Amino acid sequence: MTHTDPATTPANPLAGVSPDVLTVTNLIRTGRAVTRQTIAEATGMGRNTVSALINDAVDAGLLAPDGSAPSTGGRAPATWRFRAEAGLALSIGVHTTTLRLSVADLSGTTIVSEVVDWPITRGPEATLAEAATRLAALLARAEQARPGHGPVRVAGISLTGPVDRHSGRPIAPPIMPGWDGFDVVGTAQALLDMPVVVDNDVNVMLVGFLAGATERQEQVEDLLYVQVGTGIGAGLLASGRVHHGADGAAGDIGHVRVTTGDQVICRCGRTGCLEAVAGGWAVLRDARRAATEGVTPFLRSRLEQTGELSIEDVIAGVAAGDTECLTLTVRSATAVGNALAMLVSLLNPARVVLAGHMPQACPIFLEVAQRIVEERALGLATRNLRISVTSEGLEDERRGAAVLAVSALFDGERR
Numbered sequence: 488m489t490h491t492d493p494a495t496t497p498a499n500p501l502a503g504v505s506p507d508v509l510t511v512t513n514l515i516r517t518g519r520a521v522t523r524q525t526i527a528e529a530t531g532m533g534r535n536t537v538s539a540l541i542n543d544a545v546d547a548g549l550l551a552p553d554g555s556a557p558s559t560g561g562r563a564p565a566t567w568r569f570r571a572e573a574g575l576a577l578s579i580g581v582h583t584t585t586l587r588l589s590v591a592d593l594s595g596t597t598i599v600s601e602v603v604d605w606p607i608t609r610g611p612e613a614t615l616a617e618a619a620t621r622l623a624a625l626l627a628r629a630e631q632a633r634p635g636h637g638p639v640r641v642a643g644i645s646l647t648g649p650v651d652r653h654s655g656r657p658i659a660p661p662i663m664p665g666w667d668g669f670d671v672v673g674t675a676q677a678l679l680d681m682p683v684v685v686d687n688d689v690n691v692m693l694v695g696f697l698a699g700a701t702e703r704q705e706q707v708e709d710l711l712y713v714q715v716g717t718g719i720g721a722g723l724l725a726s727g728r729v730h731h732g733a734d735g736a737a738g739d740i741g742h743v744r745v746t747t748g749d750q751v752i753c754r755c756g757r758t759g760c761l762e763a764v765a766g767g768w769a770v771l772r773d774a775r776r777a778a779t780e781g782v783t784p785f786l787r788s789r790l791e792q793t794g795e796l797s798i799e800d801v802i803a804g805v806a807a808g809d810t811e812c813l814t815l816t817v818r819s820a821t822a823v824g825n826a827l828a829m830l831v832s833l834l835n836p837a838r839v840v841l842a843g844h845m846p847q848a849c850p851i852f853l854e855v856a857q858r859i860v861e862e863r864a865l866g867l868a869t870r871n872l873r874i875s876v877t878s879e880g881l882e883d884e885r886r887g888a889a890v891l892a893v894s895a896l897f898d899g900e901r902r
């Protein structure tokens with residue numbers, strides 16, 4: 488999100504660098520072109536112009552020589568690399584009960600990080616102030632641990648709710664009381680004194696996943712990144728671009744209606760939502776009921792031991808062969824599978840990546856979701872489709888927030 492309120496906009500750390508230098512730097516940063524020739528082809532600029540721009544970027548501390556590319560005959564062409572050490576990127580993950588903070592280099596590689604118990608219900612002012620205080624300390628630690636970073640400073644924020652792509656403000660987030668319409672970007676920029684971008688958590692995770700894929704030199708063009716956590720959401724990559732939709736709500740599938748019955752009330756206030764059947768909070772709601780009703784001795788004894796159930800208890804129940812835990816997991820996977828079948832038909836991704844505790848810890852979750860997608864989506868959409876589970880969701884989010892912020896500096900986009 489690049490929207491900023493002029494009154495609270497800190498100086499852009501790259502304001503003195505010409506847009507053409509930023510364009511060339513960004514091609515190298517994203518790996519889309521790394522030689523004079525390929526940059527000239529990508530931009531339509533002459534090779535001499537490209538050489539001059541590269542020199543300017545080297546002088547600005549953004550690029551460094553990186554040896555040579557494989558030759559296609561004759562002398563191997565020189566290549567450059569983006570200087571990830573040109574600055575530091577801060578990442579703020581605002582979760583339901585925790586704040587996840589880190590400082591990374593400009594490639595998104597973590598230098599120091601911290602997870603703080605912090606309920607989102609304390610509201611945006613207190614939460615962002617807490618994040619800023621702790622990040623100031625983390626920045627100092629990062630500079631001590633790895634001295635010599637350049638002066639660029641940016642921050643990315645990941646929010647567990649819908650974010651208006653035009654204003655950067657959360658809009659009616661069901662589980663974030665006090666955050667509706669709040670100027671997260673302006674407030675964080677004033678506190679941190681650096682440019683800030685914000686997006687919905689699963690979009691941020693998708694960006695982090697893509698950064699990893701680029702590093703592994705994997706080509707990813709059409710992908711669905713689905714987070715099955717407390718809530719459920721999807722990040723959409725279409726033709727190599729993160730698809731936000733007209734207002735930023737694309738992929739927010741947690742509140743599509745999946746049952747016609749009115750008996751399942753969602754935390755958004757409506758009934759029959761995907762999340763109210765398959766989300767972590769819904770699974771726990773039913774796990775608690777089953778435990779207190781004595782349906783599952785396994786969960787009952789867990790509940791008696793600790794006074795509260797967590798999704799880890801349900802996962803442990805599945806591993807221990809508890810029928811009710813298995814039923815709850817399969818029910819969640821079935822609802823997610825049906826939603827995925829619809830999304831796969833709509834978007835025809837080459838890959839679906841599932842993140843979150845249950846898909847990660849219970850192999851049956853993937854099996855059920857996969858089977859439903861194969862049964863329900865068109866053969867043309869599924870014949871090359873690969874559905875997999877990642878255990879790196881939190882890491883993707885952390886890295887994605889940093890990369891998002893860095894990307895906004897160079898091209899005003901999110902990747």
Ligand SMILES: [Zn+2]
Binds near residue numbers: 741742753755760763
């Ligand atoms: Zn809902």
